[in-house]
Amino acid sequence: GAVVSQHPSWVICKSGTSVKIECRSLDFQATTMFWYRQFPKQSLMLMATSNEGSKATYEQGVEKDKFLINHASLTLSTLTVTSAHPEDSSFYICSARGGGSSNQPQHFGDGTRLSIL
Amino acid sequence: EDQVTQSPEALRLQEGESSSLNCSYTVSGLRGLFWYRQDPGKGPEFLFTLYSAGEEKEKERLKATLTKKESFLHITAPKPEDSATYLCAVQTGNQFYFGTGTSLTVIP
Numbered sequence: 001g002a003v004v005s006q007h008p009s010w011v012i013c014k015s016g017t018s019v020k021i022e023c024r025s026l027d028f029q030a031t032t033m034f035w036y037r038q039f040p041k042q043s044l045m046l047m048a049t050s051n052e053g054s055k056a057t058y059e060q061g062v063e064k065d066k067f068l069i070n071h072a073s074l075t076l077s078t079l080t081v082t083s084a085h086p087e088d089s090s091f092y093i094c095s096a097r098g099g100g101s102s103n104q105p106q107h108f109g110d111g112t113r114l115s116i117l
Numbered sequence: 118e119d120q121v122t123q124s125p126e127a128l129r130l131q132e133g134e135s136s137s138l139n140c141s142y143t144v145s146g147l148r149g150l151f152w153y154r155q156d157p158g159k160g161p162e163f164l165f166t167l168y169s170a171g172e173e174k175e176k177e178r179l180k181a182t183l184t185k186k187e188s189f190l191h192i193t194a195p196k197p198e199d200s201a202t203y204l205c206a207v208q209t210g211n212q213f214y215f216g217t218g219t220s221l222t223v224i225p
Contacts, residue, residue, distance in 0.1 A: 043217040093160045103149040108160035
């Protein structure tokens with residue numbers, strides 16, 4: 001149980017393109033979803049937290065107009081990197097947490113490797 | 118300041134050589150401590166949740182323990198397939214704090 005699917009797993013695109021990444025909870029309802037960025041050999045850097053039906057809460061330093069997050073249903077959240085540039089190249093990982101007890105673990109997708117040329 | 122520190126940063130073990138990874142935390146109001154395993158190019162895989170001091174959880178060769186200041190992940194008789202980065206995370210309120218991980222390599 002607690003499977004999170006992230007798509008695509010790898011994307012390469014030209015500078016200036018917008019890229020959408022999907023995160024789905026397959027067998028549970030995710031009241032909260034998280035988006036992280038991870039640089040090589042570093043830990044996870046939280047970008048934003050989103051609750052279903054609400055606006056995402058962005059961490060300090062993360063541009064909300066550049067990284068658009070939508071959490072329209074209890075099983076789907078999307079991250080859109082708008083007008084991507086080479087410095088946006090990174091490994092993006094989503095996670096989801098179910099409802100019920102408020103101290104449940106996050107379950108992670110397998111990440112999206114984004115390369116901007 | 119809430120903080121999570123993992124040690125060592127990297128650990129090389131011979132197959133069968135047991136050891137422990139450490140996760141030290143300074144947070145107010147611990148709601149849960151979580152251990153994850155992350156393989157290269159993959160997202161973290163959930164292993165354990167610990168909620169209160171004295172609690173222990175086991176899964177195959179892994180055993181996690183928790184005190185008021187730290188958690189240990191004990192690996193008994195590791196195998197090469199246990200090689201991965203192990204992350205711990207602490208929840209306080211609705212905030213999660215991740216450590217930087219321990220990269221474990223088990224040599225056949």
